[in-house]
Structure formats: C-alpha cells, structure tokens
C-alpha cells in the first residue's frame with residue numbers, strides 16, 4: 001500500500017510503497033477513506049514533536065476495518081471506524097475517573113514496534129495512527145465504530161480537530177447557554193471550538209486571528225463577531241462585552257503570546273482554556289498578584305477532554321442532525337501525493353483543513 005513517509009526530520013514526506021505487518025493481538029487493520037492534515041503533523045515533521053524515523057505520519061482518519069488480529073472482540077471486518085490517537089486502557093485511575101484522554105497507557109501504541117517496512121527499512125507509525133496511508137494497523141480501542149451511512153471523508157475530521165475543539169468548549173470549559181466566548185486562533189481546532197460554542201448556546205462568539213481569510217471562515221462557522229489580532233483585540237472584546245471581557249477564552253494556537261492574549265480577553269473570574277499544543281521552551285508567565293486579583297481560572301486540556309468511545313459517536317450524531325457542520329471545516333480535498341502542499345498551505349495560514357481522500361477500493365477488492 002502507498003503511504004507518505006517521513007525519512008528525515010524537517011524534510012518533505014515521500015509517498016512510498018509500505019508493506020504492513022498483519023495486525024497483532026488486539027489490533028485491527030483499517031483501510032483509510034480519508035485523513036485530515038493537522039498542525040500536529042507539521043510539528044512532527046519539523047521536530048517540535050519528537051518522532052523516530054522512518055515514520056508514516058497522520059492521525060486524523062476514518063475508514064473501514066479490513067482485518068482483525070487475534071483477540072479482537074468489539075469490531076468486525078467491514079465496520080466503519082474513526083481513528084483516535086488516544087487508545088484508553090479502561091483500567092487505570094484516569095480511565096476509571098472519567099478522564100480517558102489522560103489514560104496512562106493511552107499513547108503506548110505511539111511507541112510500538114515497527115508496523116511495516118518501506119524499501120526494506122522498518123517503518124513506524126506516528127501518533128499510533130499513521131493515517132497518511134492507504135491502510136494502517138491500530139489497537140482496537142483506537143478504532144471507534146460509527147454509523148455506516150455517515151460520510152467517511154467528513155468523519156475523518158472528527159478523530160482530532162472536531163473532538164478537540166468541540167470538547168474543549170463542552171467537556172472542559174463547560175460553556176453554558178448565554179455565556180460569552182472568545183476563540184483565539186481559527187485553524188481547524190479553533191473553528192471547531194467556534195462551532196462548539198454555538199452548540200453550547202453561547203450568546204457571543206468572538207473569533208480572534210491575524211489572518212482576514214480565517215476570520216471569514218470563523219464567521220461561516222458561527223462566530224458572531226470577528227477581531228483582527230493585530231488591532232487591539234482587548235479593546236474590541238471589551239467593547240463587545242460591556243467592558244468586562246468574555247466568560248470563556250479558548251486558546252487554539254499553542255504559544256505564550258496567544259495564551260497571554262486569551263488571558264487578557266477573559267473577564268475577572270472567567271476561564272481560560274488552553275487547547276493549542278505549544279513548545280516546551282516557550283514559557284508563559286503573569287504577575288503573581290494578577291493570578292489572585294483577576295480570579296481567572298486557567299486550565300490546559302488534552303484532546304478536548306475526549307473519551308473517544310463516548311464522544312466520537314456523539315459528535316457524529318450531532319453532525320448528522322446539523323448541529324455541527326463538518327463540511328464547513330474543509331478547505332480542499334486533495335490526493336495523498338499533495339500532502340506536502342497541504343503543509344505549505346498551513347504555513348501560509350489561509351485555510352481551515354486540507355482533507356486527503358483516498359481512492360475507493362477496486363470492485364474486485366470489495367467483493
């Protein structure tokens with residue numbers, strides 16, 4: 001099967017023939033229908049997220065189960081599934097405590113043995129999912145069954161961007177009907193957070209970004225107001241909220257500068273929820289006195305506080321009923337060979353999500 005392989009950190013991906021090993025105990029083989037291109041893939045390619053090579057990147061995919069390893073009990077060949085880069089063990093303290101996204105074994109499969117070979121070299125799959133490929137092998141807990149009549153290309157986006165952005169608003173921030181919300185950063189996750197705020201009944205959803213095209217996308221995704229991050233966002237947000245600031249600021253970039261912006265936009269006593277994945281060498285600080293007198297709650301979150309088995313089917317159901325609009329998140333559909341162009345577009349900052357769509361299997365293959 002063909003897959004986009006990272007041979008060396010910082011270099012473009014190369015589409016190569018990869019021979020997959022058969023699924024081991026508790027694992028399944030999935031033929032991908034589509035995969036989104038997420039900013040974290042760019043961070044892996046560029047070394048911000050450490051990754052051994054050669055590796056197949058990609059972690060936001062959906063497809064059809066084609067083969068079962070031994071001891072798989074919950075899935076069957078032909079099931080339609082959304083892949084999750086977190087595979088909860090269901091036994092650890094976090095899983096038992098309702099925080100499956102923090103499962104102590106949730107990303108063990110990211111560091112598994114090689115899952116195939118490319119040109120004779122052992123190849124690993126990044127983030128345990130390796131969705132920039134026609135097929136992949138994942139643990140059963142990382143493949144969540146969905147309704148077979150839901151479009152698999154849109155379902156792919158649910159595996160990272162949508163559950164992360166919507167989950168940050170609904171599961172972690174707990175936005176209530178009537179609350180005011182600001183979303184800082186309007187990429188795939190930020191736009192999903194905008195949709196999540198609409199779903200939660202926010203009275204005002206202020207999108208903040210420095211790129212006008214992204215502000216337009218935010219409007220199309222449900223933002224009631226848009227603010228150019230270069231034009232005094234604090235003044236603009238205060239003007240929209242009676243001088244107070246917002247009840248909830250959602251940070252969806254992952255940098256100290258945008259966390260500082262989100263902190264400033266929240267009202268006294270409001271909440272700041274940091275969704276973006278920043279760098280280990282980019283500290284954020286505030287004066288100690290402010291932490292007390294501002295009385296703001298600052299919280300991180302992983303994967304939008306998502307339990308994949310609970311939340312992926314829930315998000316699919318919301319999309320089916322029109323409460324979430326996944327098509328609005330797609331900027332363009334591309335082939336696997338154009339995956340490096342998707343990274344270039346991401347750096348240029350003009351787009352929401354590029355969606356790689358794979359050719360459907362030949363008729364003989366499906367029979």
Ligand SMILES: [Zn+2]
Pocket residue numbers: 038039040041059060160161
């Ligand atoms: Zn992602």
Ligand SMILES: [Zn+2]
Pocket residue numbers: 088089090091092093094095096103104105106
């Ligand atoms: Zn666990």
